[in-house]
Amino acid sequence: MIASRIAALAGGLLLATAPLVQAQKVLTYTVDIDPKTDANLFQVQLEVPKLRKEQSIYQFAATAPGTYQVMDIGRFVRKFEAFDAQNKPLEVKQASVNQWQLLQPEKTRFIRYTIAETWDTPVTEHRVYRMCGTSLETDHALLNGQGVFGYLQGWQARPLRIKLNYPADWKVGTPLTTDKQGYYTAKSYDHAVDSPFLLGRLTEARTKLGDAEVALYCFSKTDQVKAEPLLGYMQQMLQAAQAFLVQLPVKRYTFLYHFDDQSAGAWEHSYSSEYVLRETPLTPESASQITSIAAHEFFHVVTPLNIHSEIIEQFNFVQPTGSEHLWLYEGTTEWASGMMKLRGGLVTLEEYLQEMSGKVAYAQTRTDTTYSLSKLGLNSFSDEGQQQYGNIYQRGALTAALLDLRLLELSGGKRGLREVMNELTKRYGPDKPFSEQNFFEEFTKLTYPEIGDFFTRYVKQAEPLPLQEYYAKVGIRYTPVLHTGQQVVALGANNPSYRFVGNTVQLTEVPGTWQSCGVAVGDELVAANGTAITPASLKPTLTELQTRKAGDEYELTLRRAGTEKKVRCRLIQREQIKRYDLAVLPDATPAQLALRQAWLKNL
Secondary structure (H helix, E strand, C coil): CECCCCEEEECCEEEECCCHHHHHHCEEEEEECCCCCCCCEEEEEEECCCCCHHHCEEECCCCCCCCCCCCCHHHHEEEEEEECCCCCEECEEEEECCEEEECCHHHCCEEEEEEECCCCCCCCCCCCCHHHCCEECCCEEEECHHHHCCEECCCCCCCEEEEEECECCCEEECCCCECCCCCEEECCHHHHHCCCEEEECCEEEEEEECCEEEEEEEEECCCCCCHHHHHHHHHHHHHHHHHHHCCCCCCEEEEEEEEECCCCEEEECCCEEEEEEECCCCCHHHHHHHHHHHHHHHHHHCCCCCCCEHHHHCCCCCCCCCCCCHHHHHHHHHHHHHHHHHHCCCCCHHHHHHHHHHHHHHHHHCCCCCCCHHHHHHCCCCHHHHHHHHHHHCHHHHHHHHHHHHHHHHCCCCCCHHHHHHHHHHHCCCCCCECCCCHHHHHHHHCCHHHHHHHHHHHHCCCCCCHHHHHHCCCEEEEEEEEEEEEEEECCCCCCEEEEECCEEEEEECCHHHHHCCCCCCCEEEEECCEECCCCCHHHHHHHHCCCCCCCEEEEEEEECCEEEEEEEECEEEEEEEEEEEEECCCCCHHHHHHHHHHCCCC
């Protein structure tokens, strides 16, 4: 059964019944979500007031804020039509991949189109990230605004009313609220894109964080993850986040979780965040991983919601435009989520340093070390920039960490990056952007002259980060290559590298010992000693192997060109060598200890 609607299907067309005077105030969208009849299609109607020639172009999004990828949503449109007040068809034509032209805009009163979901629609390039796309299944649906709605040229800032028609037994999770008529309201197209919907067989939980209300909605394919216990695991993180931010800059916040057969990541929004993760039983370990991802996305209530340039404020959905300050939006947010966990007691100092060591390893071995953060931000939408994009969470976070240490040093331990970010939040805010061109200078004036040199060397340029010098300020030793002298059992002289393809594990680098027993790059690792290998089981299975004795034999099951084969390898013994190691100095000086104390707490 489909929930009650303000428009009914008649002759294949939606006939609007909402008063025209009401439609003149806002743009009214109706979306039919019927998984029984249109398993992969959404039916959309836009009811419009009288148009002029200036509104002759209907625009679908080429990209969306926070995705840093080309989407070209027009590729998913299957049928586009326009009608007059009497529901007579009017001529339209496709002007470009994302634009349709109304040839008689003055007569147009209704625009109706069918648009395919992005998850299951094959495309040859620029596949839309799952968490940023749309999906329609028998028991749930995911709607991201730019994947369903377009806007009329010149009317991007017009307010919207959105009616969703969906199965009556479905629940809806979204940061938007409804009016008395049951319409979801958005102040603009940008606001609608910023406000995703998760619908279906959901569980729900709520809590208060200060005077802010936090809601969590969860779809779990086989019900292994429920909203209430998941929110319980997240409480400590939320409390630590509130302490880090002093006061939450929002009154309502919504977490939307989709658990199924693969992990795609998460997408931040101003008042919500959305996650597409692999479904596993909810345990303290899995909840810790989920919470760590949530900590990053939650911190986006600071950047870019409250601190952003005019490129974000006046977002260009037609032509993807990179911002030089991606380091701020993503790198600083990643740093903040880690420091919040450290200061909030969610991780130990040793665990935090190990995480940062991993970021150094990624930046040094998996990216172009000469590619600056500024260049990455400006080129983030290009194929070249996408190849380096993961580094914004690694080198970006490390750069923010060093900026924090430098600020603490210059202020005598009284003012770090957290305090400056809170000052910037008060200076700007959701409706006041900073200057894309002048932000480095504005930040420097707010802090110290030396910070301008820091930005020039480590953000605008790509000088090697002074990890050893800066971490020494708080009594932390950084060693690029540390020979421990200890012998350990290992799979090989180096560990294998891999990538996840759906629910499979594909090898991208193979140690010499594996090569000698028949393993090759490109093989799919199917099993180890009879234990099936999945992205979730890979690490614990390989770790367990290394608890055995050197010389012990073990069996690997591989799949190559569709054919499975088994090979037998032996464990070796080698020296434990730690790379990019960060460790606490046992003999730190009083000055180092004093600055460390300031570094480890919210000032």
